[in-house]
Amino acid sequence: xxxxxGSFDAHRPPRRELLDDCVHCGFCLxxxxxxxxxxxxxxxxxxxxxxxxxxxxxxIPLDRTMAGHxxxxxxxxxxxxxxxxxxxxxxxxxxxxxxxxxxVPRTRRDRLVxxxxxxxxxxxxxxxxxxxxxxxxxxxxxxxxxxxxGIVDRLPAELRAAEGLLPPVKVRSLFRRLPARVAAVGExxxxxxxxxxxxxxxxxxxxxxxxxxVLAAEGCEVVVPEGQRCCGALNLHAGLEDDxxxxxxxxxxTFEKAEADVVVANVAGCGSSMKEYDRLLADDPAYAERAAxxxxxxxxxxxxxxxxxxxxxxxxxxxKVAYHDACHLANAQRIRRQPRDLLRAVPGIELTDIAEAELxxxxxxxxxxxxxxxxxxxxxxxxxxIEAAAPDVIATANAGCLLQVRRFLxxxxxxxxxxxxxxxxxxxxxxxxxxx
Amino acid sequence: MxxxxxxxxxxxxxxxxxxxxxxxxxxxxxxTGYRVVPAMVVLPRSAAEVAxxxxxxxxHGVPFVARGAGTGLSGGALPVAxxxxxxxxxxxxxxxxxxxxxxxxxxxxxxxxxxxxxxxxYGLYYAPDPSSQQVCTIGGNVAENSGGAHCLKYxxxxxxxxxxxxxxxxxxxxxxxxxxxxxxGYDLLGAFIGSEGTLGxxxxxxxxxLAKPAAVRxxxxxxxxxxxxxxxxxxxxxxxxxxxAIEMLDNLAIQAVAASTQSVYTLDTVAALVVELDGPxxxxxxxxxxxxxxxxxxxxTKVLVAEDAEQRxxxxxxRKAAFAAVGRISPDxxxxxxxxxRGRLAEVLGRIAAMADEAGVRVANVFHAGDGNLHPLVLYxxxxxxxxxxxxxxTEIAELCVELGGSLSGEHGIGADKACSMxxxxxxxxxxxxxxxxxxxxxxxxxxxxxxxxxPRLCGERPGRYRPHPLEEAGVIxxx
Numbered sequence: 071x072x073x074x075x076g077s078f079d080a081h082r083p084p085r086r087e088l089l090d091d092c093v094h095c096g097f098c099l100x101x102x103x104x105x106x107x108x109x110x111x112x113x114x115x116x117x118x119x120x121x122x123x124x125x126x127x128x129x130i131p132l133d134r135t136m137a138g139h140x141x142x143x144x145x146x147x148x149x150x151x152x153x154x155x156x157x158x159x160x161x162x163x164x165x166x167x168x169x170x171x172x173x174v175p176r177t178r179r180d181r182l183v184x185x186x187x188x189x190x191x192x193x194x195x196x197x198x199x200x201x202x203x204x205x206x207x208x209x210x211x212x213x214x215x216x217x218x219x220g221i222v223d224r225l226p227a228e229l230r231a232a233e234g235l236l237p238p239v240k241v242r243s244l245f246r247r248l249p250a251r252v253a254a255v256g257e258x259x260x261x262x263x264x265x266x267x268x269x270x271x272x273x274x275x276x277x278x279x280x281x282x283x284v285l286a287a288e289g290c291e292v293v294v295p296e297g298q299r300c301c302g303a304l305n306l307h308a309g310l311e312d313d314x315x316x317x318x319x320x321x322x323x324t325f326e327k328a329e330a331d332v333v334v335a336n337v338a339g340c341g342s343s344m345k346e347y348d349r350l351l352a353d354d355p356a357y358a359e360r361a362a363x364x365x366x367x368x369x370x371x372x373x374x375x376x377x378x379x380x381x382x383x384x385x386x387x388x389x390k391v392a393y394h395d396a397c398h399l400a401n402a403q404r405i406r407r408q409p410r411d412l413l414r415a416v417p418g419i420e421l422t423d424i425a426e427a428e429l430x431x432x433x434x435x436x437x438x439x440x441x442x443x444x445x446x447x448x449x450x451x452x453x454x455x456i457e458a459a460a461p462d463v464i465a466t467a468n469a470g471c472l473l474q475v476r477r478f479l480x481x482x483x484x485x486x487x488x489x490x491x492x493x494x495x496x497x498x499x500x501x502x503x504x505x506x
Numbered sequence: 507m508x509x510x511x512x513x514x515x516x517x518x519x520x521x522x523x524x525x526x527x528x529x530x531x532x533x534x535x536x537x538t539g540y541r542v543v544p545a546m547v548v549l550p551r552s553a554a555e556v557a558x559x560x561x562x563x564x565x566h567g568v569p570f571v572a573r574g575a576g577t578g579l580s581g582g583a584l585p586v587a588x589x590x591x592x593x594x595x596x597x598x599x600x601x602x603x604x605x606x607x608x609x610x611x612x613x614x615x616x617x618x619x620x621x622x623x624x625x626x627x628y629g630l631y632y633a634p635d636p637s638s639q640q641v642c643t644i645g646g647n648v649a650e651n652s653g654g655a656h657c658l659k660y661x662x663x664x665x666x667x668x669x670x671x672x673x674x675x676x677x678x679x680x681x682x683x684x685x686x687x688x689x690x691g692y693d694l695l696g697a698f699i700g701s702e703g704t705l706g707x708x709x710x711x712x713x714x715x716l717a718k719p720a721a722v723r724x725x726x727x728x729x730x731x732x733x734x735x736x737x738x739x740x741x742x743x744x745x746x747x748x749x750x751a752i753e754m755l756d757n758l759a760i761q762a763v764a765a766s767t768q769s770v771y772t773l774d775t776v777a778a779l780v781v782e783l784d785g786p787x788x789x790x791x792x793x794x795x796x797x798x799x800x801x802x803x804x805x806x807t808k809v810l811v812a813e814d815a816e817q818r819x820x821x822x823x824x825r826k827a828a829f830a831a832v833g834r835i836s837p838d839x840x841x842x843x844x845x846x847x848r849g850r851l852a853e854v855l856g857r858i859a860a861m862a863d864e865a866g867v868r869v870a871n872v873f874h875a876g877d878g879n880l881h882p883l884v885l886y887x888x889x890x891x892x893x894x895x896x897x898x899x900x901t902e903i904a905e906l907c908v909e910l911g912g913s914l915s916g917e918h919g920i921g922a923d924k925a926c927s928m929x930x931x932x933x934x935x936x937x938x939x940x941x942x943x944x945x946x947x948x949x950x951x952x953x954x955x956x957x958x959x960x961x962p963r964l965c966g967e968r969p970g971r972y973r974p975h976p977l978e979e980a981g982v983i984x985x986x
Binding site (some may be wrong): 090092099100105124153 | 527528531534536547549577593595598615640766767829831833837839889
């Protein structure tokens with residue numbers, strides 16, 4: 071028997087046995103954001119797997135049509151959670167995207183947008199410059215002006231999305247740095263190394279500070295390894311496998327020196343990609359074993375805290391909190407219960423459900439920048455569902471979701487990372503003050 | 507203008523699909539054993555657009571097939587070559603929930619479960635619950651007269667639809683049924699429900715809503731023999747108890763469920779019954795004890811009583827995901843849907859097991875035992891060349907059900923899958939009568955052709971002397 075990969079090349083094509091797991095039952099359809107928006111079979115998990123299957127058999131080519139339907143996938147993996155047959159769509163998607171990157175040239179516009187995104191986001195220094203522009207843009211009243219003159223409406227959708235996502239940050243917080251080491255309060259239980267993130271450390275320095283404080287209060291010595299670069303999550307999820315692998319190697323080098331028991335992430339997307347390093351570097355003899363060890367040591371901060379018996383007393387916070395599941399936490403890392411349990415353990419907190427909770431908010435890494443139209447519809451839908459629950463506070467454990475949901479909220483509801491609520495509760499200060 | 511150009515003009519370019527690769531994703535529904543690539547897929551956004559699309563088809567003689575979520579298990583949404591597929595996935599509005607009159611008006615692309623979700627704030631729900639209820643649409647439910655675990659007590663789709671706005675084969679829009687529960691004249695709505703898309707396309711449905719029962723109790727009873735479980739079912743019904751549901755899973759099905767979800771089923775039991783009772787708390791409590799006694803009397807080895815809503819949900823999640831979960835223990839499968847008289851459950855299961863052994867194919871059973879509605883899953887591997895053998899066994903099982911005094915299909919429909927077996931169940935007169943009804947709605951034969959009724963192309967030309975087609979005998983068509 072001759073083994074062929076049909077239209078795919080021989081470098082890690084989607085595996086036949088994984089494609090065969092799909093029995094075409096359609097249970098994934100209602101969980102798929104793009105299917106919810108358009109209702110087209112090709113933009114559903116079942117349809118995408120069908121296209122991969124046909125390509126693997128060589129019955130359809132790898133072309134713009136196919137790429138369009140794989141590009142339109144947010145990678146939210148809600149379908150993996152919904153699937154009764156255990157189809158590993160995450161693996162199929164990860165195998166298919168690099169193939170399309172290699173074989174299907176992108177349009178000029180798409181190429182430019184992606185190049186710009188990848189030239190800025192993974193680099194905190196450049197990100198800081200971009201954010202600084204954002205602050206000036208707001209401060210000087212340019213935002214109000216461009217909106218009033220209707221200039222924003224005439225921008226290309228991708229730029230309009232970037233403009234809308236700019237969060238209101240303070241210049242001071244843009245330059246906030248975490249100390250290299252935060253000592254554990256009381257007897258040390260663990261030594262943890264914290265990933266600062268790229269956009270995270272620039273736009274959400276407060277969340278990092280709160281993370282370090284809470285971990286320390288719970289008896290963790292927190293180290294923040296010097297010179298840590300991007301984890302490669304954006305590249306990995308966009309099918310840029312080689313770039314992602316290079317970033318993974320460098321991050322492993324950096325973090326191994328910290329000699330920590332646990333590597334902690336507070337961004338769902340980063341955490342999920344670091345947990346995949348073993349798979350990403352499986353073919354690299356110099357790194358395979360180290361990557362496996364590293365991946366096994368990664369925890370989301372809510373996951374780690376749920377494993378530790380609470381030590382620091384919690385002070386009451388009276389608030390109705392809507393917890394929004396970040397896809398890369400709930401689906402990719404299967405962490406749903408832990409952040410909810412942590413929040414429920416704070417006296418006074420009432421957790422409320424959001425309708426269509428399983429539906430992605432449209433952030434999805436760089437999705438809201440490269441697929442702005444679908445992302446906007448999903449963002450509006452999520453914001454409406456959240457507003458209907460009438461919460462005092464919205465909590466979600468991912469930088470991308472925080473930006474995306476904020477953009478579409480009609481009312482000014484505080485949006486926080488769950489760790490900020492915990493931080494405020496442990497310190498016994500009101501949530502608004504803790505975030506200052 | 508060609509029909510394709512006309513459809514594109516009527517619906518807009520963004521609402522038609524003609525690209526060959528995209529079309530292929532529509533070539534089958536939940537039954538993947540049959541595949542046909544349509545010439546075009548259209549996605550209308552309103553009933554008016556559905557009517558316009560059908561109108562174009564009628565003028566040009568183009569066959570059309572309506573499609574909901576594509577979860578059907580009898581190939582009912584299998585496309586027709588050179589025909590179009592009309593997807594109703596963009597008609598997903600819940601038009602109205604009317605808690606006073608206990609009804610809801612919804613578009614056909616709304617999922618079965620979303621109706622119950624919309625009714626939940628009023629303490630109401632929509633009763634028929636196909637296992638695929640989270641994804642299957644009400645339009646498809648109407649076409650197939652879908653059932654579900656709780657139809658034992660509450661009846662099928664036909665018992666819960668008050669009215670349907672439909673587009674007929676010539677593009678006319680009309681409403682069947684109405685607000686009053688009883689209408690004079692022929693029950694055309696009744697004829698339409700379960701017609702498998704052969705009489706027209708439903709574009710709006712008015713469904714009946716029920717108040718949620720005051721109490722619900724659920725148990726899983728394990729049995730050491732399939733016959734014991736079958737006899738317990740007969741015993742429960744004979745005792746005058748009408749449970750909300752009685753479901754049976756055999757060992758192979760339980761293994762599949764365990765591989766898929768957090769399973770509450772005993773992994774090594776030969777068979778298990780899920781029994782659910784609902785109604786006034788006192789009645790439920792009393793009958794729940796009775797059912798346990800009956801199970802014990804028939805050799806039940808263990809009873810698990812759901813302690814809370816969460817555990818009950820786990821029991822049902824496992825049961826409802828069972829078909830798809832079978833994907834974990836077999837690459838491909840056929841699902842049958844035959845019905846037998848309840849008293850013959852043990853007998854038919856024994857015969858199916860023997861037939862499976864003989865064919866060298868595994869068969870898993872997970873089904874609505876209370877209704878006698880079997881769902882044997884014939885497991886096979888396409889890659890290993892077992893398709894034909896499995897398909898033959900699958901057909902034999904359906905025909906065995908007829909032989910035992912039952913039916914080819916309980917709720918999945920005849921579709922493309924069982925059309926060739928129809929003459930086993932109905933005489934030529936019966937089929938001719940049905941065809942006359944069909945022709946009254948769709949004289950041109952454009953609505954989902956090739957389904958339900960046997961056709962020579964579908965079933966293979968049988969050699970031998972000329973036999974008149976049932977339609978010819980009925981005087982509907984002539985031989986040229």
